Amino acid sequence: MPELPEVEVTRRRIAPVMVGRTLGRIRTTGDSYFFLTPPARLRRQLAGRRVGGVERRGKYLVVLLDGGKCLLLHLGMTGQLFSSLARSPRLLSATARAALAPDRQTAFEPDEHTHLQLRFEDTGPDVLFRDVRKFGKVQLLAAGEPSERLDKLGIDALESTGDEIFQASRKRKVAIKSLLLDQTVVAGSGNIYTDEALFLAGVRPGRGASRVTHAECVRLAEAMKQVMRRSIETGGSSISDYVAPDGSDGGYQDERRVYARGGEPCLSCGTPIRRKIIGQRSSHYCPRCQR
DNA sequence: ACCGCACCCTGAGCGC
DNA sequence: TGCGCTCAGGGTGCGG
Structure with missing residues (x-):
């Protein structure tokens, strides 16, 4: 789904939610090819990192972390990156949508398609990455680690x-x-x-x-x-x-x-x-x- | 080096 | 209602 414009709009609107905040407890779904970095390692290594910025390379989002690490995100076809304050029927399955009266949609509940949930040390909103088809990608790069995915972009x-x-x-x-x-x-x-x-x-x-x-x-x-x-x-x-x-x-x-x-x-x-x-x-x- | 194709996965919509 | 089929904004890896 998302091409450059969608990724850029996502970048511009998620940056203010993340930048300057320190990651706390991370939740993920289990191992799958969605995670280029094993989810257990993500949970371990992301906690305590401060977000310094969010950049875009082609359709990739690059979340800059302190210590020179960065988190690479690709939304694939059905990836959705959003704040836990977001409310939209597009974030629900058809059955969940049908079960809900349009005027009383409450807080987003992470479902089986919500593969990454970033919480922070403060009490502000979480950042969620949901992807029904799992064509998206998550990868944590160590400081100075080159990315062949980014390097080959035109x-x-x-x-x-x-x-x-x-x-x-x-x-x-x-x-x-x-x-x-x-x-x-x-x-x-x-x-x-x-x-x-x-x-x-x-x-x-x-x-x-x-x-x-x-x-x-x-x-x-x-x-x-x-x-x-x-x-x-x-x-x-x-x-x-x-x-x-x-x-x-x-x-x-x-x-x-x-x-x-x-x-x-x-x-x-x-x-x-x-x-x-x-x-x-x-x-x-x-x-x-x-x- | 380049090209076409299978494949990764889930859900919606359609004809029967 | 249900089944089987096609389609979907992306990308990788393989053999020819």
Whole structure:
């Protein structure tokens, strides 16, 4: 679910909740591939650490801790990072939602999908990481420990340039859509914003990457930055699971031009938007506006 | 080096 | 009601 805009909105809103506070008792679910660092070690080593800041690299959140350690978080497809003060039906299972009158939602109760619960030494709110599909990741890095996951990321999508995309696309046989989704090329891109950027730039997602011109790469980089900046302004896209750390929905889902609009008319020319699988991901484009 | 695919996991929605 | 199928905003690791 979460792409760069959702991760950035999460970062901006969770930072004030965490920074300057000292971690207390940590609760986790059991061992699973969700935890790159074994949960028992997390519980042991996080307690007593003070949070110095929260940064973002592509779709990763990096929680800076005293002593030079840092906690790497990736939200995967259904990850939700939020304050225990947040209230949202998106944080509940369908059955829990149905059982609850809309006006009397009480405090969030950690469920089996809440894999990490950060409590602090003070009495302020907890920080919770919930992830139904467990495609998210948690890793604790020791001081100075390099992260191969971060190290292989390409240029941040908010800083991408046409030159870089053009250079990376030469001699590549994959579709331009797949190239843009490659995190070693553009870090932070995802299925929604890549489809949106391709539409704004007027480039068909299935076109071979090496056949995209330099001018089009420039348009793609600008379009990617434009849609992402706008999405951050509106609080990200809440399509199924995403909620901001305070429980509020984003607004960008209402500004989508092509993503998940298959069969609906193109907002520019009225031609039905087409949906097609490209590189194992569903892709949406206007056959008339995108060449 | 690159490419396509299977796989990791759970839940919602749909046709029958 | 229930079953089986498809789909979902992400990423890794494998063989060819």
